[in-house]
Amino acid sequence: MTRRFVLATRNEKKRVELAAILGQALGEDVEVLTAADLDLPEVAETGVTFEANALLKAHSAAAASGLPAIADDSGLAVDVLGGAPGIFSARWAGRHGDDAANLRLLLDQLADVPDEHRGAAFVCAAAYVGPDGAERVHRGRFTGRLIRSPRGDNGFGYDPIFVPEGEERTAAELTAAEKNARSHRFLALTALAADLPPALR
Amino acid sequence: MTRRFVLATRNEKKRVELAAILGQALGEDVEVLTAADLDLPEVAETGVTFEANALLKAHSAAAASGLPAIADDSGLAVDVLGGAPGIFSARWAGRHGDDAANLRLLLDQLADVPDEHRGAAFVCAAAYVGPDGAERVHRGRFTGRLIRSPRGDNGFGYDPIFVPEGEERTAAELTAAEKNARSHRFLALTALAADLPPALR
Numbered sequence: 544m545t546r547r548f549v550l551a552t553r554n555e556k557k558r559v560e561l562a563a564i565l566g567q568a569l570g571e572d573v574e575v576l577t578a579a580d581l582d583l584p585e586v587a588e589t590g591v592t593f594e595a596n597a598l599l600k601a602h603s604a605a606a607a608s609g610l611p612a613i614a615d616d617s618g619l620a621v622d623v624l625g626g627a628p629g630i631f632s633a634r635w636a637g638r639h640g641d642d643a644a645n646l647r648l649l650l651d652q653l654a655d656v657p658d659e660h661r662g663a664a665f666v667c668a669a670a671y672v673g674p675d676g677a678e679r680v681h682r683g684r685f686t687g688r689l690i691r692s693p694r695g696d697n698g699f700g701y702d703p704i705f706v707p708e709g710e711e712r713t714a715a716e717l718t719a720a721e722k723n724a725r726s727h728r729f730l731a732l733t734a735l736a737a738d739l740p741p742a743l744r
Numbered sequence: 745m746t747r748r749f750v751l752a753t754r755n756e757k758k759r760v761e762l763a764a765i766l767g768q769a770l771g772e773d774v775e776v777l778t779a780a781d782l783d784l785p786e787v788a789e790t791g792v793t794f795e796a797n798a799l800l801k802a803h804s805a806a807a808a809s810g811l812p813a814i815a816d817d818s819g820l821a822v823d824v825l826g827g828a829p830g831i832f833s834a835r836w837a838g839r840h841g842d843d844a845a846n847l848r849l850l851l852d853q854l855a856d857v858p859d860e861h862r863g864a865a866f867v868c869a870a871a872y873v874g875p876d877g878a879e880r881v882h883r884g885r886f887t888g889r890l891i892r893s894p895r896g897d898n899g900f901g902y903d904p905i906f907v908p909e910g911e912e913r914t915a916a917e918l919t920a921a922e923k924n925a926r927s928h929r930f931l932a933l934t935a936l937a938a939d940l941p942p943a944l945r
Contacts (some may be wrong), residue, residue, distance in 0.1 A: 624825070634852065634855075
């Protein structure tokens with residue numbers, strides 16, 4: 544049976560990644576519409592935690608579409624930056640969504656930071672909001688370290704400078720299947736899928 | 745009696761501010777040479793705390809000059825960024841010392857952050873290293889909040905967007921005397937001055 548829901552993102556790469564994870568986690572056909580498909584309004588991300596922003600986005604998408612909505616808020620938490628860029632990861636260089644500028648800025652900021660202090664983790668909060676207002680939110684963490692120059696063409700965001708724990712390749716050198724099997728998004732969405740209200744689970 | 749020491753900075757505004765605070769704290773004439781005056785070598789700031797970087801700079805200046813050295817490492821710790829820019833404050837936009845770019849980037853990053861979450865503090869670690877290798881380090885904190893557009897022409901760095909607790913003016917709208925009476929640098933250097941080895945105190 545096919546389940547339909549709206550994903551509160553306009554990012555096509557994220558849609559593909561999230562749909563793959565959710566299909567796997569829910570074990571059934573999943574039809575994913577996005578904020579772009581439905582032309583949903585933009586949401587100001589005024590929360591100061593991943594969870595608050597994921598819930599803001601899911602509430603807005605559910606209200607505007609009348610469909611069950613899933614949203615994630617994700618980012619890279621760098622140890623030596625006290626968890627920044629964090630919720631600001633997508634706008635780190637000042638404008639939303641310029642991956643190349645964000646990555647370049649972070650490398651420049653950390654230029655003098657020695658290898659033993661380059662720990663970081665991708666963090667994801669995944670939220671569900673039902674048409675009835677029911678809400679759920681779960682967090683996932685993908686730990687690793689930052690290298691000094693980008694490698695790999697898969698993935699997006701900071702993937703090319705992030706080497707997961709136990710790996711030598713960057714997240715952008717993993718296949719989508721390898722990344723999806725252990726990523727912050729996988730962990731958060733798997734936990735969320737297991738906790739969805741019966742109608743969607 | 746005039747005391748001579750070297751200040752491990754190339755920043756002229758910082759020299760003026762530090763010399764004023766130290767003269768006041770030490771209650772005697774203070775002659776301040778700087779890294780620029782003595783053409784001291786650049787130091788890679790590879791520490792990951794304010795204290796570590798202040799000590800690195802003071803050790804390098806003392807070793808290169810044979811004089812007692814004082815260094816500070818200061819920065820702006822933004823609550824919602826988990827303490828960043830922190831030790832990276834002077835290179836936040838990627839290049840060292842571009843105050844205008846650093847300030848603009850921080851405002852852009854925080855554009856969606858509501859007023860109640862814009863708390864921040866200037867932090868300073870002030871370090872002393874003697875020709876004999878003796879070391880001291882003390883920290884000072886200057887708490888306040890960040891506004892959305894710069895105001896004022898005094899001070900430097902992030903002063904134009906920082907409103908100290910109990911103030912309506914920004915740190916760049918305070919006079920040098922007002923700022924020096926309560927700033928992070930004043931607090932750290934006052935504590936350091938009181939703790940200097942007898943020869944310099």
